[in-house]
Amino acid sequence: MSDFVKSLAQSAAQIDKVASGSLYPHQSDGVAFLLSKRRVILADDMGLGKTRQAIVAMEVGAPSGKILVVCPASLKLNWKREIQLVDPEASVEVLGVDRETPDDARWIVLNYDILGKHAERLHGVNWSGVILDEAHFIRNASQRTNHCLKLLGVQAEARAPVLGPDFVFLLTGTPMTNRPKDLFNLLRCVGHPSARSFLSYAKRYCDAYRNDYGWVTTGASNLDELNLLLKEVSIRRKKEDVLDLPPKIRSWVPVDISGSAAAFNAVESFVTWYSGTDPSKPNDTEFLARLTKVRTALHKAKQKAVEERIRDVVASGEKVVVFTCFSEGIERHKAKLGDTAITITGADTAEKRIAAVDRFQQDETVKVALCNIIAGGVGITLTAGTHVIFQDLDWVPANHAQAEDRCYRLGQTRQVTVEYFTADGTLDGYIATLLDQKMKLIAAVEAEELPDTSILREIQDGLRRLAPALMEEARAARATGDVAQRIEKLAAAQPRATADTSPLGETGQWEFTSSRDPSARYLVTFGRAGHLECTCQGFAYRGNCKHVREVRGKIFDE
Structure with missing residues (x-):
């Protein structure tokens, strides 16, 4: 961070109101940054206490106004708990949960899914501050995104000024979940001028080009510039930079599925069908159905290996967290483990999820947490666990990063081991390598230091070897256009050199x-x-x- 930006953080008004010792040093710096910027993306690593920083900053910056928190449904009660830890006297209303609501509550907490239901009430309030937790939820165009933009005072006219709350905090440990286009709505929410026009943004940072169906914006370009742009309105710290945490060990565990005729039949059937399709006439419905059959078969083929690994970890006296994409696997594990395991799925209520987390954290008889990778991958703390197992692979690296860090966060005192179980030589292998290349792309954009000029070439070389997986992902995402052409453009997008001299002003002009x-x-x-x-x-x-x-x-x- 430059001296100029550091001075902005240090000059934040009223920071002395924060109680001494209530925050870690990096959290105090984060609060100062939030107060100085006012509309900002807090993109700290998972587990560094973004919730606490946002609450304290709102208490200091907007001590008397109404504050709105929008978050995933599973996190609503956790927000209420955190708010009252900072201020035990705080009046908090959780929409969709509280049966008895406090009169004229200062804090209103609700989930993205019910924004439309409460739109009339919400849009009629003059909010002093708005917090969007897991803000990457609004990366795509949708009704909930539109509601959030309206609540934040973002107007439809591209060059219209941003109105609305004095303080807007977007919290996400994964601002760019997949590609540069994911950042557009986040930048729009904090009023960054580069987000006035999506087409202009896409041409500059998404390697946008036209085909017979319209604009294709799934690429990446000018990553070094995007890296610098993001630093204007965001702050991101990594665990290894601010905490004295034990190490996290990540490994890939190949599983022999030669004994699973169902898995091999599913793979063979998919490959036979896929090789005979016409790429210019994709049948997305059939493709996704066949692809899901393959992934389900691989999931089942790895079930026994994961069961054995769970037993090994528990026998060593450790607690383990298992993530999977399929409910069937969770049910089968639970049936065998009984009361020694808790489950966290999308079907759970907020109260049930909190109770399950508390049992895993506090009850010594509970040894295993069985989680859906999406429902259990955000907003909860499972630091009692020291071992993380992924039975399945998701297409989005951010989902894995979020899930890993349920254990690897503030409060963890022991080494965390993360294992990805893969059916070697199958679709799992493609996904695993693709995830690695995507993580490099994300790291190039979010890095504190600008990446080496060879980073794009390295990514391109890796992507070229993954043409089959790329085509599968493109179809699954209903992308259009020539994937090979997109890769070639990515390869040609070398970082741009910065001018040696420029008329810099001492006063910020x-x-x-x-x-x-x-x-x-x-x-x-x-x-x-x-x-x-x-x-x-x-x-x-x-x-x-x-x-x-x-x-x-x-x-x-x-």
Whole structure:
């Protein structure tokens, strides 16, 4: 972080109100950053206490107004608990859970799924602050995204000013879950000018191109610039940088499925069908149905190996967390483990989920947590466990990262072992390698230090070897266009060099002379949320320009 940005954090008003000793040092820095920026993405690693930082910052920055928290349904009661840990006297209403609601509650907590149901009430409140937890939930266009944008004062007109709450905090340990397009709505929520036009953004950072069906925006380009842009309105710390945590060991465990005729038949059937399809005429419905049969068969083929590993871990006196994509596996494990295991699935109520977490954390007779990778992968703490097993692989690396860190977070005092069980030589192998390449892409965008210029070439080389898996994923996501062409464009997108000199101002203002009209001057300054703005016409239309890019490089690339 540059000295200029550090000074913004240090100058946050009222930070002295935070009780001494109530926060870790990195959390105090985070609170100061939130207060100084006001509209910001808090992108700390999972387990660094984003919830606590956001609550404290709201208590300090907006001590008398109403605060809205929007989060996944499974986290609503956890938010109420955390709020009352910071302020035991806080008045909190949890929509959809509380039967008796407090009069004129200061904190309102609800989940994304019921935003529409309570829209009239919510949009009629003059919120002092809004927190979106697991903010990557709004990365795609949807009704809930539209409700969130309206609550945050983001107007439909591209160049209209952002109105709404004084404080807006977006919390997510995985701001870019898959591709650069995932960041667009998050940047829009915090009022970053680069998010005024999706097409302009996509051309710059998503390697956008047109085919017969429209614009394809699933690629990546100018990653070094996107890395710097994100630093204007976000703060991200990694565990290894701020905590003295024990190590996390990750390994891939190949499973011999030669004894599973069903798995081999499913794979053979899929390959035979797939090799005979016409890529120009994809049948997504049939493709997804056949692909699901393969993944289900592989899941079942690995069941016995996972059962044996669970027994080994429990016999050593440790607790283990098992993640799977299929409910059938959870039910079969539970039937064998009985009361020594708890389950966390999407069908559980918030109360049941909290009770299950508490049992795993506090009851010595409970040795195993059986979790759906989505439902059990966010917003809960399972630090009693020291061993994590993935029976299945998800397409999205962020889902694995979130799930791993249920154990590897604040409060963990022992080494955490993470094992991915894969049916070697099958679809699992493709997914595993693809996940590794995606993680490199995400790391390039979110890195504190800019990546080496060879990073895109390395990613491209890996992706080229994964053409079959890429085509499968593209079809599964209903993507269009030539995947090979997208890979070639990614390979050609080398990081852009930053100018050696630029007219930097000591007061946070930078002046440029127009290349067309020497008498014209353009001024680059910091905007409301700490992002850079320019007075030139290019910036007015696109929310980005060469002057801003040059200043951004000088400030944040230090």
